[in-house]
Amino acid sequence: MNKNRELKEAKVAEIKEKLEKAQGVVLADYQGLTVEEDTQLRKSLREAGVEYKVYKNKLVARAAEELGLGDVTKYLEGPVSIAFGYEDATAPARILNDFAKDHKKLELKAGIVDKVVYDKDMIAKIATIPSKEVLIAKLLGSIKAPLSNLAYLLSAIKDKKEAESAE
Template identity: 30%
Template structure:
């Protein structure tokens, strides 16, 4: 393999290796200005969009994630690879869903999230989920309210007894 191709393959492999998820999209028919807009929106959520030859992408993926068995038709037509070191895949899914609704392109070929392979439909369902920070705050709120209820439940018998004693002490006075 030529040194230039080896460097490109290594660049794609490094991006995939350090990414929490990988999304493969087909950008056939997208004008350069529209594709630049997509890249700009993705960059806002720290997502990189790499374009390379399918053979180099396949080789890089096999080198980094050999367990990710992808259908061969994924590597047909022009392919862009979306990677991010951020854990919040829902932000990228929301951008892609809105972009597809706006421009009817690109087509999502597949996505790999924590060794799970998702098709386009399943990946776009992630866009309907709240973001990672929202989920964390909801979990904390649930835990906090559960703890508060537990403390009230534990304190209630003693509080009831104290109220009862106070009630009887006022009657006797």
């Protein structure tokens, strides 16, 4: 087997591993971004634990097809960057979508969340979902509020009874 083919097969295996491991993946057209803008984007993605790569479209298509994600191949035209989110499924979509609001050259193409391929409109909707930590905090806050009110009510009843018995 020739060396070039071995390299391509190794890249396909690498892409497959990343696609399998990632909870959320977003494909974006990055053509036209300046070096400074790209550096800024990569920094914000890295801080969120999102891996950002550019691969040859044919290699990504082959890896996706081998994983049963063939629907993603129709979005692999032109220069495509891929953001892999391993911890938070919505982080790549959220960060790229926020960046695209200020930098019109970056355009979301599609994404994969929990092994389901979504178009750019659905990925933009997924980008509005808060992170897991924020959702947990909201849930705990909504559980805590009624308990706090109950504790306040019981304390007020106790204080009233103590005041009545002191008289």
